[in-house]
Structure formats: C-alpha cells, structure tokens
Amino acid sequence: MFAEIITIGDEILIGQIVDTNSAFIAKQLNNIGVSVYQITSVQDDREHILQSIKEAEGRADIIIITGGLGPTKDDVTKHTLCDYFNDKLVEDPAVLAHIEALFKKYINAPISNLNRSQAMVLSKATVLNNQYGTAPGMWIEKGNKTIISLPGVPLEMEGLITNEVMPRIQAKYKRPYILHKTMITYGLGESSLAERIEDWEKALPRHIRLAYLPNLGKVRLRLSGKGEDMNILEDEIEAQIQSLKPLIEDIYYGLEEDSALEILTGKLLSERGQTVSTAESCTGGKIAETFTSVSGSSAYFTGSVVSYATSAKIEVLNIDKLLIDKHSVVSAEVATAMALNAQKLFNTSYAIATTGNAGPAKGDSDAAIGTVFIALATPFDVKVQEFNFGNHREKVINKAVNKAFELLWKEILKK
Amino acid sequence: MFAEIITIGDEILIGQIVDTNSAFIAKQLNNIGVSVYQITSVQDDREHILQSIKEAEGRADIIIITGGLGPTKDDVTKHTLCDYFNDKLVEDPAVLAHIEALFKKYINAPISNLNRSQAMVLSKATVLNNQYGTAPGMWIEKGNKTIISLPGVPLEMEGLITNEVMPRIQAKYKRPYILHKTMITYGLGESSLAERIEDWEKALPRHIRLAYLPNLGKVRLRLSGKGEDMNILEDEIEAQIQSLKPLIEDIYYGLEEDSALEILTGKLLSERGQTVSTAESCTGGKIAETFTSVSGSSAYFTGSVVSYATSAKIEVLNIDKLLIDKHSVVSAEVATAMALNAQKLFNTSYAIATTGNAGPAKGDSDAAIGTVFIALATPFDVKVQEFNFGNHREKVINKAVNKAFELLWKEILKK
Incomplete structure (x- = not known):
C-alpha cells in the first residue's frame, strides 16, 4: 500500500523555505506501515494541483496534500479540490465556532468575512479539527482511496497528522509493518565498506533492503524491512545486525536512534x-x-x-x-x-x-x-x-x- | 523557461532526511532567472526514475537530478540514465585520475574496482568535475533540453551547482530576471492583513505576484516579479513596497533579507x-x-x-x-x-x-x-x-x- 505527499506553495519552488513537512509526514506514515511512493512539490496553481493529484491517484491509495488553505487570494487548494471532486463549499458550524473562539481569546475581536471563509469546507469532506489554527483539515474518500488536505504551517500540520490523520488511516487500512534500523560507521569509505560486507549483503533476504548513506567521513547503513508480523520483523533485522557487527567491529559506532x-x-x-x-x-x-x-x-x-x-x-x-x-x-x-x-x-x-x-x-x-x-x-x-x-x-x-x-x-x- | 528538480533516494521517502538539496538548487536557479515548475522525490528504483524524468521532460527545459550516484548496489541512477538515453558507460580518464589522487591523499591506498566504477560516465555526457568527492556530475543535452545528474551529498552537490551547472545554464539559455522581496509583519493575522491591504493588492500589475506566508504570529508578504530588465524590475518592486509601507506602518518590521x-x-x-x-x-x-x-x-x-x-x-x-x-x-x-x-x-x-x-x-x-x-x-x-x-x-x-x-x-x- 502506498501513499503520496503533495506540498503546495511557490515558497518551496523558489527555495525560500525547505519543505520539512514531507519528511515529518513520511516518517509518521512509515511508523504505521504505509510506504510513501513519491513526494511532489507544486505551485499555487489550479491546473498544476489538479494534474498532480490525478497522477498521484494513479499510483497511491492515500494522498496527503499540504498548503494553500489560507484565507487569501494565493490560496487556491479548496476551490481546486471542489473542481476535482465536483463538489461545493459549505460552512461548517463547528469550525466557525472554533474560529470565533480563537479570535475572542487571542485578539478579542469579532471575525471578518475573510476569517469566516476559513470555515467553508467541501461538503463531501470529513472535517479534521485544527486545534492550532483556523484552517481545518479535510478527509475526503473516493472508493478505497483517500485524499487528505492539511494546512502547510508545520505546527498545525503536525497536530492534524498526529491526532486526526494517523488514527483514521490505522482504522481504515490494513497495513504491514515497516522497520528501519540505521547503523553508523566512521572511518571507511563507502566503496571499501561495500566490498568488505559484500557476501553478507548478497545473503540478505529479499524483504530486507540495505542502503548506504555516506556523508563527510561517516557512512550510515540502513536496513529496511517490511512484514506482516512486527516481532518476527524485529528479530530478523536484529539477527542481520548481529551478523554484520563482527565484520565492521573496527568502524561501527552504534545505531542512529540512540547515537547522538x-x-x-x-x-x-x-x-x-x-x-x-x-x-x-x-x-x-x-x-x-x-x-x-x-x-x-x-x-x-x-x-x-x-x-x-x-x-x-x-x-x-x-x-x-x-x-x-x-x-x-x-x-x-x-x-x-x-x-x-x-x-x-x-x-x-x-x-x-x-x-x-x-x-x-x-x-x-x-x-x-x-x-x-x-x-x-x-x-x-x-x-x-x-x-x-x-x-x-x-x-x-x-x-x-x-x-x-x-x-x-x-x-x-x-x- | 522552466526547470524541474528530481531528488532520488529512499531516505527522503521514509522521512529519514529532510531534502534540503531542492531548496538550495531552486534558490540558485531563481537567482539566474530560471523558474522551478515542480520538485519530485522518487525512490532508488529504475522504473520510477525513468517515469519521473519522462514526465519532467514534458514540462521543463532543464531537469536537475540528485542522488543515486554512489558505488553501491542501491545506487541505480547511472544505469537508468543509460536506459533513458540509449547510451553506455565509458571510463573517463580525468575522473579516474581525480579518484586516484583523492585516495592517495586521504587514505594512502590504491583504489578498488568499486571505486574505479565511479569513473564510469555516460558516453554522451559532459563530465562535471566534483572537487569534493568521487562521483562526477553529468550534463547531458537532448535538443534544447538538458538533463543534469549530480551526487546527493549536499556539499558535493552545492559545489557542482555553483561552479559547473550555473555557468553552463547561463551560457546556454536566455533567461528573464526573477526578483523576490519579502516584507515581515508582526501582530496582525493573515485575514485582517489581507483585508487591510486589499485595494493595494488589487492594483498590483500582472507580472508582480503577492504571497502571504503566515507562521506563529508573523506574516511575511512576498512580492515576486519577472521581467526582461533587472533595473526596471527592481524599481517596480521597490515602488510597490513604498506604496504598501504606509498601510502597514504599525506592524511592518523590515525586509527578510536583512532582518534577522x-x-x-x-x-x-x-x-x-x-x-x-x-x-x-x-x-x-x-x-x-x-x-x-x-x-x-x-x-x-x-x-x-x-x-x-x-x-x-x-x-x-x-x-x-x-x-x-x-x-x-x-x-x-x-x-x-x-x-x-x-x-x-x-x-x-x-x-x-x-x-x-x-x-x-x-x-x-x-x-x-x-x-x-x-x-x-x-x-x-x-x-x-x-x-x-x-x-x-x-x-x-x-x-x-x-x-x-x-x-x-x-x-x-x-x-
């Protein structure tokens, strides 16, 4: 089962910001057994967004879209999703009440029409409550496929992913387990390391993959596995680590997870x-x-x-x-x-x-x-x-x- | 004229690393007047890479690919490019000499066959010298389109972009000027700000776009323009900033470029x-x-x-x-x-x-x-x-x- 991530925003394509949302979402998805097939960053542009959703739907079951949900003219995601799903926007009373409460608490002012427009959601969508901001998330199903629209502000997106999106994916989809373990080595180049552990690498079972991640004198070895039973998968990867260790004793440093x-x-x-x-x-x-x-x-x-x-x-x-x-x-x-x-x-x-x-x-x-x-x-x-x-x-x-x-x-x- | 960026690597799609290469490349391209249409992150997988290059070629003139150039089994970019261009790998003597020199200097050892394979490049490619590592960049032309393959290690990629890729793009393509200026405001929400400056925003000329970038109590306003003459473009954007300033006097903080x-x-x-x-x-x-x-x-x-x-x-x-x-x-x-x-x-x-x-x-x-x-x-x-x-x-x-x-x-x- 695959997911795709689409991040919307000219600020990404001009290099004004680094897209950190994708890595956060990808990691969370991996944790619950969902592989990410592709990450695509597109412009604040109706045609471009439509095209990218259509392509992603051909490859993946779950599409998570971030960005373009603000109240201003450059935010086009909601109207584009209406086109895509042949739907219309309706005002959600709960979201409106939430926006009014936020304004009362932090600004002590009534909301304007632009603020009010934040409460408009696709009529087909399940609304995902954004506790850190005014733009709600939306969960839209199309057969067994799900398209999820989230705001691009990292704090708001993270809250929605953790509290709203992950539990719903876990409830809807049957997923395998995915496990990554990364071993850190120092002092031997990628090529020499690969030659040294060649026999061990060749003997890896098909469902466990090895990746070399070299950077500035450090080479990280990532073992990635996928399986139906978490305990078996953990044991398998642990066994591979134990059999690799003696080969790299002189350069092995520890597992990434606890090695800072x-x-x-x-x-x-x-x-x-x-x-x-x-x-x-x-x-x-x-x-x-x-x-x-x-x-x-x-x-x-x-x-x-x-x-x-x-x-x-x-x-x-x-x-x-x-x-x-x-x-x-x-x-x-x-x-x-x-x-x-x-x-x-x-x-x-x-x-x-x-x-x-x-x-x-x-x-x-x-x-x-x-x-x-x-x-x-x-x-x-x-x-x-x-x-x-x-x-x-x-x-x-x-x-x-x-x-x-x-x-x-x-x-x-x-x- | 458009470029696209394709970053290759499972480590991006599992959220192990944040893709910072794309933002660096996009910024450099914008500086010389090249807009980035889309950024795509794909897996270390032959079919996936082929598909993404094909799609990007349909939309852009310049395609910059990073990653997958290492000497190990999980690095498939070079062989995939051979398939794409119907080409074969040949050993480049200058790259080989460079690799041998690096090994002599830092490791004081002869190179192995795996190291030697780093000197293999597409026969059709112009080789781009990687002063910080063993994997060279490649510049491959196909009519007026150019596909550029670079290593994914940020330091190596940055050196190649700055010293090899940018000068070649400037020499080959006629480009407009692109200019972004970002004004920072504090203390007014995105909606209220948009309402306040609505008339000013409506009067913006077509070739100057406004974007709202809200985050944690701060709203940045980015003005982006494209034009044939840099001086005229600078004057136009400066004039817009000057006419906006009086409207946001109480919340305006400075331009992003010098505002840390x-x-x-x-x-x-x-x-x-x-x-x-x-x-x-x-x-x-x-x-x-x-x-x-x-x-x-x-x-x-x-x-x-x-x-x-x-x-x-x-x-x-x-x-x-x-x-x-x-x-x-x-x-x-x-x-x-x-x-x-x-x-x-x-x-x-x-x-x-x-x-x-x-x-x-x-x-x-x-x-x-x-x-x-x-x-x-x-x-x-x-x-x-x-x-x-x-x-x-x-x-x-x-x-x-x-x-x-x-x-x-x-x-x-x-x-």
Whole structure:
C-alpha cells in the first residue's frame, strides 16, 4: 500500500523555505506501515494541483496534500479540490465556532468575512479539527482511496497528522509493518565498506533492503524491512545486525536512534555521577546549548563561561593576561588554562574549552582562519589539540562542537 | 523557461532526511532567472526514475537530478540514465585520475574496482568535475533540453551547482530576471492583513505576484516579479513596497533579507559602540550562540555565563543563595539579579538573562513547565517579564531565545 505527499506553495519552488513537512509526514506514515511512493512539490496553481493529484491517484491509495488553505487570494487548494471532486463549499458550524473562539481569546475581536471563509469546507469532506489554527483539515474518500488536505504551517500540520490523520488511516487500512534500523560507521569509505560486507549483503533476504548513506567521513547503513508480523520483523533485522557487527567491529559506532553523542555522553556521566562544564570562545556557547538540548541534562551539565571577548577570558574566566600576551588568545596554552579554570569554577569532573578563529576576519589573534584549539580537563589531567576546520564560519563552529563531543566521549569511555 | 528538480533516494521517502538539496538548487536557479515548475522525490528504483524524468521532460527545459550516484548496489541512477538515453558507460580518464589522487591523499591506498566504477560516465555526457568527492556530475543535452545528474551529498552537490551547472545554464539559455522581496509583519493575522491591504493588492500589475506566508504570529508578504530588465524590475518592486509601507506602518518590521534580529541588533550596537552579555539558564547558551553566529560579533558581544546548575548561579554568577531560597531559581528576582550580575561581570552596556523550566520534568523549582523569566539590564535600569512558552522543550527554548532578542531590539531602538 502506498501513499503520496503533495506540498503546495511557490515558497518551496523558489527555495525560500525547505519543505520539512514531507519528511515529518513520511516518517509518521512509515511508523504505521504505509510506504510513501513519491513526494511532489507544486505551485499555487489550479491546473498544476489538479494534474498532480490525478497522477498521484494513479499510483497511491492515500494522498496527503499540504498548503494553500489560507484565507487569501494565493490560496487556491479548496476551490481546486471542489473542481476535482465536483463538489461545493459549505460552512461548517463547528469550525466557525472554533474560529470565533480563537479570535475572542487571542485578539478579542469579532471575525471578518475573510476569517469566516476559513470555515467553508467541501461538503463531501470529513472535517479534521485544527486545534492550532483556523484552517481545518479535510478527509475526503473516493472508493478505497483517500485524499487528505492539511494546512502547510508545520505546527498545525503536525497536530492534524498526529491526532486526526494517523488514527483514521490505522482504522481504515490494513497495513504491514515497516522497520528501519540505521547503523553508523566512521572511518571507511563507502566503496571499501561495500566490498568488505559484500557476501553478507548478497545473503540478505529479499524483504530486507540495505542502503548506504555516506556523508563527510561517516557512512550510515540502513536496513529496511517490511512484514506482516512486527516481532518476527524485529528479530530478523536484529539477527542481520548481529551478523554484520563482527565484520565492521573496527568502524561501527552504534545505531542512529540512540547515537547522538550529547545523549550518549550524558547517559555515561549520569551513570557515573560525574559532571561537565565548558569554557567557550569560538564555539560561542554552542557546546553548552547542545548539552542542554537534552532533557535531564541538569543532572550532569553544570554551566559554561562563553568568554568571547579577550576581556571576558581575563575578567570572568581568570585567565592570566600575561599568558594571553605571550601565546595569543588562540593557543594551546590559553585553551588549557580555560579548561582548567572552568573545571575549577564550576567544580566539575570534566571541562571542555575551545578557542579559535572561525573567520571570516581575523580576531584578537594572528591564527589562521579555521584554527581551533580544544582542551579537555579530566579528573586526572588536561589535554589539548589543535585543528584546522577550513574557512567556512558555520562549518568551523559545527566541526569544533562535534569534535569536542567526540574527544569528551572517547575520554569518558576510557575510564 | 522552466526547470524541474528530481531528488532520488529512499531516505527522503521514509522521512529519514529532510531534502534540503531542492531548496538550495531552486534558490540558485531563481537567482539566474530560471523558474522551478515542480520538485519530485522518487525512490532508488529504475522504473520510477525513468517515469519521473519522462514526465519532467514534458514540462521543463532543464531537469536537475540528485542522488543515486554512489558505488553501491542501491545506487541505480547511472544505469537508468543509460536506459533513458540509449547510451553506455565509458571510463573517463580525468575522473579516474581525480579518484586516484583523492585516495592517495586521504587514505594512502590504491583504489578498488568499486571505486574505479565511479569513473564510469555516460558516453554522451559532459563530465562535471566534483572537487569534493568521487562521483562526477553529468550534463547531458537532448535538443534544447538538458538533463543534469549530480551526487546527493549536499556539499558535493552545492559545489557542482555553483561552479559547473550555473555557468553552463547561463551560457546556454536566455533567461528573464526573477526578483523576490519579502516584507515581515508582526501582530496582525493573515485575514485582517489581507483585508487591510486589499485595494493595494488589487492594483498590483500582472507580472508582480503577492504571497502571504503566515507562521506563529508573523506574516511575511512576498512580492515576486519577472521581467526582461533587472533595473526596471527592481524599481517596480521597490515602488510597490513604498506604496504598501504606509498601510502597514504599525506592524511592518523590515525586509527578510536583512532582518534577522541578531544581525540588526548587532549593527545597532556596533554603531553606538555598545556591548552586550548574557546570563543563561534555560536557554543553555543559545542566545550567546546566536549572537556569535554573526561574523564580526566580537565587536559587541562580550560573553555569557551559562549558569545551568543552581550551584553555577551562586558560584560563578554570584547570585545570593538566600535570594534563590526565598524566590526559587525560576523567579523574576533571580532573573533580575542574573542580568545585573552579568552586566557587571562582563562590563557591558546591556545584559540579557533567562531562567525557566523548559520541561519535560521540573528542575530545581516548582515553576510550571514552560515558565520563563527574561530580564534585561540596560545602561539605565533593569526590566523583567514572565512568559509561558508551552510544553515542548525545544520550542520553549527557541521561543525564549527569540523573545530575548525581540526585547533587546525594542529596548535599543527606544534609545
């Protein structure tokens, strides 16, 4: 059984926004055993929308359309759906009451005719209640096929998918189970990896597919299976993972689902009752922000000094001005002192420090753009390494953050 | 003249990755006057790819295909293109030399047969040199139509689009100019805004289109025009913006291109020789990170104390423990003290402080999940406000960061 997703909006086709709705919907559909055959992004244009729905209906049972439901002239989805289904718009009293309530609560004003038009829905549609906005979703059946129209605002679309669409699909359609597991490897190229595991890959059963996903020195291996029994499918994929593991022992890192380093690191620190703090210059607080993006991080992440200006390194982090004058702010010596002082200031087991030049202009140092020193204070010692992460500001910062987590992770694992 | 984009990869259709390639390509194409008619994401499947290219060729002059060029079994694009063009693969000596050089440099090993297969290209294709990877791009002409095949790895694709594809399209096709300008408004709903500017919208010339882009209390108005003369087009759109401005004076915020608050705030601070620091609890360093994401921010952003743990508030930020005991860490009083102490510690004109509970569990405070206090110390006084940003951890943090910038921005503007 297949679904298709059609996202409507000129803003997608001119590259003004990245279409994140499709990935969200595709993932939810996969979770309940519905495969997505194709994703199509089309313009706010009647003919184009009609054509794309017609084509999708030839290939799929479920078509989810997002966008074009607003009250303004550029929103044409509802009228186009009327043409497609030879239907007319009628006012839905429950939706109207919902819109009036929203306006009363947030704007304290009566609604206008344009707002009122949001309550018009296809007469054939089952109305899907949009708790986060004024445009309702619509569920329209045509034999065994279903066309679903949702607003394009991500928050509203997500609420409707989760609360209204998924339960209805589960009730209407019999579906197989779909399961994906992604194994992460580092340090071997895609081709060499493929050659190494060739025999294992050839022996995979037909209903389990392997995909290689290479990116920046990391190759992810995704195993995808489809089956009637979830337990059997899980066991089958687990067995394949277990038989692959010994072949890639030296480069295997973990499963994607639980492999974000800030989560893994946090778990280990929690288990050991240890803590960490940071002193950040070129990473500007991003290591701290990454730690605190994990709920429960207050158990092991204590805090950070973002000492961006040289004066902050001296005044807040107590780095000796003479040390800076002698070695410059971007140096192994200053990174080391930053890590040690953060460890002391926050009284933590570990402390990570970064100082570098992310570019594009040189700062309070002569260091080449891309140069970053990362120091790690541990309960036993302090280490420092120098890196060059290239000349793209955002990438330099992100690579430094990733490297800092990698260094910390490897250090904790050793103990 | 139209282009279409086809992105190939099961990882897109199962929602494992968000397709960011399409938005990048669409934006580049728009910049040189090429409109994108449709974006289609299809599976790693021969028949599906053939069908989608055939359909796209019926609608567009230029078709850009990404993905499926790797050396492994799941990569089927090259063989499928051979079928489509009735062509065969031949080894390209320059690509082979490039692959060998890459292997020598990074892995110091000879290449295998699988690696070598990356040098096989369609005999009819013009080879596009991929400086960041082993899979070359291909440019294949068919009358006045062009089909371009690129690797799906974003870094490699971006390099090829910028250095190889765009110059070739500019040389081959005569194109109009396309211009988009997006005006940002806050505080009026889409419907009310549309009613207010109805007469202005009706009077727009046919070649300038208006789109409403609503999201979370913000409505963006995008004006899009197409024309033969860039200067005339720019003047026309500028004239429309000027005639719209008086109608939306109270809610107009700026043009999207230069409106990121961290940039606007930074510019103002720089001009005035003022500085800012932060003391962050629930935002975990994200305000600092946002400031420092702007190059040149060291001129006005001094640093931050991320005082995540209560102990860090006391030890590093010198907040009185009695104050915390009396009011709790999530309180107006503690936020105020944090802002004042950061201002003093970093010796800055302004200081922003956040303390709150981002959830999902309650921390060192009884405050409801979503409660955030934001305090702003200015050269003259200190203000504090309480917010509730809902119960989704990531959204609470992001809303708090946005609100902090909004408060700072409004405060600086007043002076």
